[in-house]
Amino acid sequence: MASRKKPRSAAQKAATRKLVALNKHKTRKTPVKRRKTTKSRKPNKARKRSKTVAKRKTVSRKKKGLLGNIPLINNPMFKRAAQGVGTATLGAAALSLILPQFASNPIVKPVLALAGGGAVGAVAQVLTQGGLSGLGLGGGGNNASSGTTINTGFA
DSSP: OOOOOOOOOHHHHHHHHHHHHHHHHHTOSSOOOOOOSSSOOOOOOOOOOOOOOOOOOOOOOOOOOTTTTOHHHHOHHHHHHHHHHHHHHHHHHHHHHHOHHHHTSTTHHHHHHHHHHHHHHHHHHHHHTTSHHHHTSSSOOSOGGGTOOOOOSOO
16 A cells, blocks of 8 residues: 655745755855955055057158159159150150151150150150141141151150
């Protein structure tokens, strides 16, 4: 015969709860931190905060030459004009070695200057040739049909 258990009383249940709580307290892994009351606490010191400064890129400055301080030479338009005239001069000199009859055409240098220095270079080349009359357009100047020889040298 199987005997049935009697129901537990309220006092028994309370005793069990108390025992379980006591065992849980004993098996706690981290001990409870307790303050020592003998030492006086020091006031909090202000922390030193480091300023976060964005790092700047170090840019190496270009070394200026002898003519670097002259404002006209540092002008970008002047640089484009010089680049166009230089390209036209070197291109015409190289072209005169390959096709001399083509290099003697007065329109070749401004076209080369346009390719090398843009519109500013082309205008500068036309001005160094003597304006529009140097091109043989209007104004009579140096026409190839008049029998004059055209200088295909430098600028």
